[in-house]
Structures are given as C-alpha cells and as structure tokens.
Amino acid sequence: MSTTWFADWFDSAYYHLLYNNRNEAEAQEFMRNLLAHLNLDKGSRLLDLACGKGRHSIYLHSQGYEVLGVDLAPESIAAANEQAQQGLSFAVHDMRAPLNMGQFDAVLNLFTSFGYFESEEEHLQTLKEVRNMLPKEGFFVMDFMNAHKVIQNLVLAEEKQVEDVLFHLRRYVENGYIVKDIRFEAEGQNFNFQERVRGFLLADLQALFAQAGLEILDQFGNYQLDPFSEESSNRLILIAKAC
Structure with missing residues (x-):
C-alpha cells in the first residue's frame, strides 16, 4: 500500500x-x-x-x-x-x-x-x-x-507563529479534498508539507x-x-x- x-x-x-x-x-x-x-x-x-x-x-x-x-x-x-x-x-x-x-x-x-x-x-x-x-x-x-461547514468557512491563507517557527498556511479544495499547504523555515532549512483530507x-x-x-x-x-x-x-x- x-x-x-x-x-x-x-x-x-x-x-x-x-x-x-x-x-x-x-x-x-x-x-x-x-x-x-x-x-x-x-x-x-x-x-x-x-x-x-x-x-x-x-x-x-x-x-x-x-x-x-x-x-x-x-x-x-x-x-x-x-x-x-x-x-x-x-x-x-x-x-x-x-x-x-x-x-x-x-x-x-x-x-x-x-x-x-x-x-x-x-x-x-x-x-x-x-x-x-x-x-x-x-x-x-x-x-x-463537518466538511460542509469547513469548506463554507475555509480560511484561504494564514500565518501562525508557534514558538520560534512561523508557519505559512494556504488552504483550498481540489478534486474533493480539502488541502492545506504548509511552508516554514526551521534550523536553517525550508520545509514544505501538505495535508489532503477527503471532504466526506x-x-x-x-x-x-x-x-x-x-x-x-x-x-x-x-x-x-x-x-x-x-x-x-x-x-x-x-x-x-x-x-
């Protein structure tokens, strides 16, 4: 799998x-x-x-x-x-x-x-x-x-400071999935992650x-x-x- x-x-x-x-x-x-x-x-x-x-x-x-x-x-x-x-x-x-x-x-x-x-x-x-x-x-x-409410109230862009890391978040809906792109810099490196959850x-x-x-x-x-x-x-x- x-x-x-x-x-x-x-x-x-x-x-x-x-x-x-x-x-x-x-x-x-x-x-x-x-x-x-x-x-x-x-x-x-x-x-x-x-x-x-x-x-x-x-x-x-x-x-x-x-x-x-x-x-x-x-x-x-x-x-x-x-x-x-x-x-x-x-x-x-x-x-x-x-x-x-x-x-x-x-x-x-x-x-x-x-x-x-x-x-x-x-x-x-x-x-x-x-x-x-x-x-x-x-x-x-x-x-x-509750995917219906999440999609209706989607925050498209956001920055979130947690301790010494500033997370840059971007959200959108794509092919039935609620997607969150996550970018940040930590320990001198750039990181990019993505969450994809089906909006059932x-x-x-x-x-x-x-x-x-x-x-x-x-x-x-x-x-x-x-x-x-x-x-x-x-x-x-x-x-x-x-x-």
Whole structure:
C-alpha cells in the first residue's frame, strides 16, 4: 500500500509543534460523554485507530478499559509507548491492513483521522477492516470534521507563529479534498508539507459505512453529543454497530 503526505508529515516533530494547542480538557470531556453513551462494561477491549501519541488511549485506560492504540507514525508510537502498562499498549499499524490481534468491543477513530487516502477503495477497505475487528453489535465511533461547514468557512491563507517557527498556511479544495499547504523555515532549512483530507459529507460516509457492513446508530455534531447540523455543527460524530 502506498503512503503519501501523511507518512512523513505525521511523523515530523513540526506536525506536533503546529498542533501543540489541542484542548486536553475538551478531549477528556468528549471521552466521558462518549463512554456514558456507549455504556460499555469496564474491562471492555477498545482500539484507538490512528492514536497519535496516545492521549485518548491513555485516558480511556484510566477509566478502566483495556486499550490498544495503533498509528502509522513510528515516532508517535515511540512516544506513546512511554506510557504503556498492563492493559495499555501501542503498535505501528496502517489502518488499511488487517490487524490480526483479535476482536474489540469498540473501535474509535478520533480527531479527523480518516479521509487521507487517494482512492475510494482504500477508504472502504479501512472500514471493512474495522468491521472485521468487531463482533456483531460491536461499536465503531468516527469523529470527523463537518466538511460542509469547513469548506463554507475555509480560511484561504494564514500565518501562525508557534514558538520560534512561523508557519505559512494556504488552504483550498481540489478534486474533493480539502488541502492545506504548509511552508516554514526551521534550523536553517525550508520545509514544505501538505495535508489532503477527503471532504466526506454525511451522505458519503453513510454509503461507505453501509458497504462495509456498519449500521449507523447516531449522528452528533459536537463533543457534547448534540444533534448534527450540516450548517452549524463543528464535528460529524458517527456511532455505528457491526451488522
């Protein structure tokens, strides 16, 4: 399987620098609301798919769950593994491929960690692999951007100073993908990265989920789990079960 922009960018220290202001309190509030909604038994086995450095995995484990976090970026997994302990583990894994580590009571794909691939087939294959890891009635949670609102409110150009690095950001839509060009100078070198995320709308994801054998149960629009509105919601959170 080919890897493109995300293989290098997500494994870069500058990726973590650019996004170093992520709201941990908000992330934990989302996890609390989500766990209350799913009502999973303590000790349930959870997969954090595209876990990054493991912030959600670590919190979920603290709430009494057995958690495996996987991510394509070796540096992120190395950082996450510093927190590994009984019932909390991490591994390098490409979500398009079979994991072959048994089934999980729930699979979580959080913080817009989907839509990176070049073809519809790769996105569908990812969801089919999720379905293969779930028992019948097992849960899949996808926390995605509300692409409709993102596109309607796209900030075309922006500069962002983070510590001693000035990031130059340019955003546009191209062939169904929301693209962000990232340029900056650091340590005497010029860097250029690009993010490309497929702007999946609710109807697109509904079709993909159905093809993969995942039945959508709920659609939420924020981390407080309020109803989804295409015009006003910041997030598109889907809760599905294996069928």
